[in-house]
Amino acid sequence: MSSTTAFVSIGDLRKGHQALSEVIETPETGGGCGTTGGEGKASCGSSGGADDMPPEIWEKVKNHPCYSEEAHHHYARMHVAVAPACNIQCNYCNRKYDCSNESRPGVVSQKLTPDQAVKKVLAVASEIPQMTVLGIAGPGDSLANPKKTFDTMRMLHEQAPDIKLCLSTNGLALPAQVDEICKYNIDHVTITINMVDPEIGARIYPWIFWNHRRVTGVEAARILHEQQMKGLEMLTARGVLTKINSVLIPGINDEHLIEVNREVKKRGAFLHNIMPLISEPEHGTWFGLNGQRGPSAQELKAVQDACAGGANLMRHCRQCRADAVGLLGEDRSEEFTLDKIEEMAVVYDLDRRKAYQDKVEVERQAQVDAKRSALAANEADDGVDPDMKVLVAVATEGHGKVNQHFGHATEFQIFEVGYVEPPGAVRLPPEGAAGRLGSGPAPARVLSATFVGHRRVDLYCQGGYGEDEQLPSIVSAINDCHAVLVAKIGACPKDELKAAGIEPVDQYAHEYIEKAALSWFADYRKRIADGVLVHQPRGDARIRQGAYTGAAEAAA
Ligand code: CLF
Numbered sequence: 001m002s003s004t005t006a007f008v009s010i011g012d013l014r015k016g017h018q019a020l021s022e023v024i025e026t027p028e029t030g031g032g033c034g035t036t037g038g039e040g041k042a043s044c045g046s047s048g049g050a051d052d053m054p055p056e057i058w059e060k061v062k063n064h065p066c067y068s069e070e071a072h073h074h075y076a077r078m079h080v081a082v083a084p085a086c087n088i089q090c091n092y093c094n095r096k097y098d099c100s101n102e103s104r105p106g107v108v109s110q111k112l113t114p115d116q117a118v119k120k121v122l123a124v125a126s127e128i129p130q131m132t133v134l135g136i137a138g139p140g141d142s143l144a145n146p147k148k149t150f151d152t153m154r155m156l157h158e159q160a161p162d163i164k165l166c167l168s169t170n171g172l173a174l175p176a177q178v179d180e181i182c183k184y185n186i187d188h189v190t191i192t193i194n195m196v197d198p199e200i201g202a203r204i205y206p207w208i209f210w211n212h213r214r215v216t217g218v219e220a221a222r223i224l225h226e227q228q229m230k231g232l233e234m235l236t237a238r239g240v241l242t243k244i245n246s247v248l249i250p251g252i253n254d255e256h257l258i259e260v261n262r263e264v265k266k267r268g269a270f271l272h273n274i275m276p277l278i279s280e281p282e283h284g285t286w287f288g289l290n291g292q293r294g295p296s297a298q299e300l301k302a303v304q305d306a307c308a309g310g311a312n313l314m315r316h317c318r319q320c321r322a323d324a325v326g327l328l329g330e331d332r333s334e335e336f337t338l339d340k341i342e343e344m345a346v347v348y349d350l351d352r353r354k355a356y357q358d359k360v361e362v363e364r365q366a367q368v369d370a371k372r373s374a375l376a377a378n379e380a381d382d383g384v385d386p387d388m389k390v391l392v393a394v395a396t397e398g399h400g401k402v403n404q405h406f407g408h409a410t411e412f413q414i415f416e417v418g419y420v421e422p423p424g425a426v427r428l429p430p431e432g433a434a435g436r437l438g439s440g441p442a443p444a445r446v447l448s449a450t451f452v453g454h455r456r457v458d459l460y461c462q463g464g465y466g467e468d469e470q471l472p473s474i475v476s477a478i479n480d481c482h483a484v485l486v487a488k489i490g491a492c493p494k495d496e497l498k499a500a501g502i503e504p505v506d507q508y509a510h511e512y513i514e515k516a517a518l519s520w521f522a523d524y525r526k527r528i529a530d531g532v533l534v535h536q537p538r539g540d541a542r543i544r545q546g547a548y549t550g551a552a553e554a555a556a
């Protein structure tokens, strides 16, 4: 790939309404969306909407919960575990514990044959009409099991034409399989790329299986790297949307991921998903057994922020299981075991699915409108530091609202609030002067509440009672936030949060999240301006290792 190849960001696509395959070999334009003064600050990422991209790309992403941050509040995905084998070894993987590329540690309950998988997909699709995407994400590597993967995809392509097909791979076998991928209209492919430097790769991959033999060390990492880059370029050239997953491993590839971001951007990656390493001794992985830790919340955010201007970032990944079913962050796989499916009356009704999804779109548009109006406010001249940005945690059970009780939250969504230049703003030449586009004054900044991630927590309310023992771990998970917005909260957790310096806020219950976050922020600034409080920076937060799987049951 020549150095003159250009990244195809959502913003680039908007400029020319070009197809991916048309732009991959165009000269460097230095773009990214939301560019300001030519600085190339990409800002929309997976949060891009219908106005940010050509209709054919929007069609592909609009109801894919991983490729569109907004869609993940409304649409579900499911995985079928038809691919048990793998052709490489990652130091963060113990297959007994599932594929860390695409899932949290935890065994896959049932491996499926392609026939069983199709049956399961049709059953889920008839029960969950907002399930729009089927992914194959292990528990091994989808392309190391090509027959099982493509048999499943072929049958679904024929029998469930409205479901988008998606797969994830380590990339080693990717170039050889691009034709098959295109044959079944699989137009979303995730490649896990943790390095572009084989010396770093050798610290992550002890071996690969290549050309009927085991290859180790730097040589193995070099082959893997070459195959990943080649596969990515081939998919881009064929118009397949690609997402890159990278596992952030502190001390090994943390800073290096900025270069990975740059390299995948050059090759047309649509999104880059930087995920924290999940590593505990009990997982039995090489990293887990040898004390390699995962990143803290702020370490993860720092690397993600450092990639601004590069490939657009996905920040709402839930590192789901290879047999997950439901909205991201929830898992309904237990409702669809093979014996339960046998007893279900499966009616795959395309019209009913479409009618339901039409209703979802109406609700979604209401949320988009509410968000737009909430974000329209201009910068206040209140004497408070204009660059102040803070994080707030939000308890929500969907519909884009602050609508969950503190005690029922198994995760908090994290929003960064502050003033930013408006997305897509362009600096013009100074008035009346001949000048370079981008050299003029900065446009007026606007208030912004940007989703930056989520934090899993242990459920506080168990069996109708608050579990005070859980509070320290909840506080540590949102310790970098200044406030937590909830629908309701009891006296005990309120006191504990206050003591930790996190403001519990329940007066915006059932309001749209962005509106609530910005109202709180305006009030926070006012209190600073009035001298009622002094703004203090917060500390770091801990990323919980794996999901608390008992939580959903306990909450029910
Ligand atoms: Fe599955 Fe992956 Fe397709 Fe999504 S997951 S194969 S792209 S349908 Fe999504 Fe899960 Fe994160 Fe993967 S939240 S682990 S990014």
Ligand code: SF4
Binding pocket: 086, 087, 088, 089, 090, 092, 093, 094, 095, 098, 099, 100, 101, 138, 139, 140, 141, 170
């Ligand atoms: Fe495990 Fe996936 Fe790595 Fe294979 S590619 S070793 S299944 S994490």
